[in-house]
Amino acid sequence: MKYCKLCVQPDTRPGIELDASGVCNACIGHEEKTAVINWAERKEQFENLIKSCQERKDGPYDCLIPVSGGKDSTYQLHVMKNIYKLNPLCVTIRTPARTELGQRNLDNLIRIGVDHIDFSINTEVERKFIYKALEKTGIVSLPFHMALFSIPLRFAAKFKIPLIVWGESTQMEYGGSASDRKNPYMDAEWVKKYGCSDGMLGEDWIDQDLSENELYPYCFPDGEELEKAKIQSVFLGYYFKWDPVKNMETARNLGFQHREEGPALGLYDFSDVDCDFIVIHHYIKWLKFGMTRLFDNISVEIRNGRMTREEGIQRIRQNEVAPPKKQISMYCDFLKIPETQFWEILETFRNHVIWKKDDKGNWYLPDFLKGM
Numbered sequence: 001m002k003y004c005k006l007c008v009q010p011d012t013r014p015g016i017e018l019d020a021s022g023v024c025n026a027c028i029g030h031e032e033k034t035a036v037i038n039w040a041e042r043k044e045q046f047e048n049l050i051k052s053c054q055e056r057k058d059g060p061y062d063c064l065i066p067v068s069g070g071k072d073s074t075y076q077l078h079v080m081k082n083i084y085k086l087n088p089l090c091v092t093i094r095t096p097a098r099t100e101l102g103q104r105n106l107d108n109l110i111r112i113g114v115d116h117i118d119f120s121i122n123t124e125v126e127r128k129f130i131y132k133a134l135e136k137t138g139i140v141s142l143p144f145h146m147a148l149f150s151i152p153l154r155f156a157a158k159f160k161i162p163l164i165v166w167g168e169s170t171q172m173e174y175g176g177s178a179s180d181r182k183n184p185y186m187d188a189e190w191v192k193k194y195g196c197s198d199g200m201l202g203e204d205w206i207d208q209d210l211s212e213n214e215l216y217p218y219c220f221p222d223g224e225e226l227e228k229a230k231i232q233s234v235f236l237g238y239y240f241k242w243d244p245v246k247n248m249e250t251a252r253n254l255g256f257q258h259r260e261e262g263p264a265l266g267l268y269d270f271s272d273v274d275c276d277f278i279v280i281h282h283y284i285k286w287l288k289f290g291m292t293r294l295f296d297n298i299s300v301e302i303r304n305g306r307m308t309r310e311e312g313i314q315r316i317r318q319n320e321v322a323p324p325k326k327q328i329s330m331y332c333d334f335l336k337i338p339e340t341q342f343w344e345i346l347e348t349f350r351n352h353v354i355w356k357k358d359d360k361g362n363w364y365l366p367d368f369l370k371g372m
Contacts, residue, residue: 001290001354001367007299008312008372012289012354015175015194026175030303033172033241046239050084053163053232062086063163066152067109067116068093069102069274071244071258072167074251076236077109080165088165090116091155093147095275096126096334097327101257102274108255119151125214131335132209134342137198138288138349140281140331145196146218149186157221157229168242169235170194174296184238188220196281243304244268265324267297267315277331279324286321287350290365294319313372 001010004024009016017025033039054062063080067073067090080086090109110116126143133142156164164186171180171194183190192199202218212219220226236242248256248270258270264279265272272278272293282293298315301307307315332339355363 001365001370003369003372004299006309007302008295008309008316009175009299010289010291010295012351013175013285013291013295014289015171017175024175025177026173026299027303028178029172029176029181032181037241039241042239046234046236047084049232049234050086050163056162056230058160060087061089061115061159061161063165064089064091064152064156064159064161065114065165066091066093066148067106068148069098069105070272071248071251071256071270074105074109074112074254074256075247076165076167077112077114078250078254079236079240081112081114088114089155089159089161090114091152092116092118093144093151094118094120095141095144095277096123097276097330099274099276101259105256105274108257112254117155119147119217121147121217122214125210127335129205129210129215129218131337132205133198134335135345138284138346139196139198140284141275141277142197143218144275144277146191146202149191149195150202150220151217153221153226153231153233156231156233157225160229162229162231164231164233166233166235168237168244172235172237173242173300184234186233186235191220244271244300245304245306264293266293267301271297276327279327280331283321283324284346284349287346287355289351290354290368292321313369316369 001012002018003010004018004027005022006027007024009024009026011018019028063086065073065076065080065088067077069092077088077090080088092106106116106118129143133139152164166186169184170176171183176194188201191197192201201220202215205218206212206215248258252258259273263269263271265282272282286292294316298307298312302309302312328339328342332342350363354365354367356366358364
């Protein structure tokens with residue numbers, strides 16, 4: 001494993017590439033925010049986009065905001081409703097493990113003043129698809145991500161809403177190509193590359209076990225429907241400098257609640273508060289890539305000058321990565337499988353290039369934090 005010389009990201013993380021000097025593309029992208037990007041110009045682009053979309057709208061809603069109950073959801077609503085004085089429709093995909101805290105934060109969005117659709121998927125279909133995806137890809141939440149990206153598009157088309165406003169631009173914040181960092185749009189190609197979908201779309205899963213009708217919530221509208229609707233689906237983080245800590249401060253002032261017991265697997269107590277299963281998703285990064293959510297969070301803090309790289313490395317050394325037993329138990333109960341079966345599946349996705357066994361049969365990372 002090789003690590004970025006500026007942050008703590010390893011080259012095993014999807015999307016991360018190190019240049020000849022040992023700097024990762026996520027750090028290069030962050031430097032562009034200060035040295036290259038003209039934020040005043042991007043703001044103007046966004047405002048022109050709003051104007052053009054309002055001229056084409058054919059209904060009461062100016063835009064659609066996909067929300068989850070996290071701090072970014074509150075921040076996105078604040079920008080579109082309080083700053084730009086638009087009338088948004090918010091849409092949420094209900095996961096089978098929504099937390100009480102996530103529900104309170106969604107309720108808070110409605111109190112701020114917004115219409116909200118809480119979309120639930122047939123439990124049996126969801127269970128079947130989640131297990132199938134876990135067994136094939138080792139991704140705990142692949143169906144959640146697919147529905148998260150497809151359902152807002154369907155509602156936007158149905159209600160004739162010309163603008164969908166997503167949160168952070170993943171390729172700008174966590175590693176992406178130079179060309180992708182210049183792309184503000186969320187589309188099918190983006191989902192295949194950055195949407196935790198293993199390079200697939202919902203229709204790729206249609207077979208004798210999962211019918212086209214069953215997978216409808218996970219599939220994008222067809223091209224003709226999207227072309228007719230002329231929907232602009234963009235990342236707010238492309239037009240405005242994104243900082244999770246500053247977003248949290250804005251969200252907290254509007255009633256957003258963080259996790260009082262502290263962080264789950266990362267650095268922030270305000271991150272991943274809406275679904276218990278997302279904690280498992282981040283834990284599996286440990287087996288696949290030799291890193292966790294903590295690496296992502298620390299790298300963001302280093303880039304924003306709130307933590308030194310040495311402090312980040314020390315924090316990682318002191319951190320013991322333990323499986324989230326409570327959440328794994330909940331996950332297995334939902335799938336109706338024994339936990340032994342869950343671990344057997346996960347072990348097939350352990351990265352044997354970076355993980356080795358010692359003389360006692362215990363797994364370890366020989367190159368963990370070496371050369372940092």
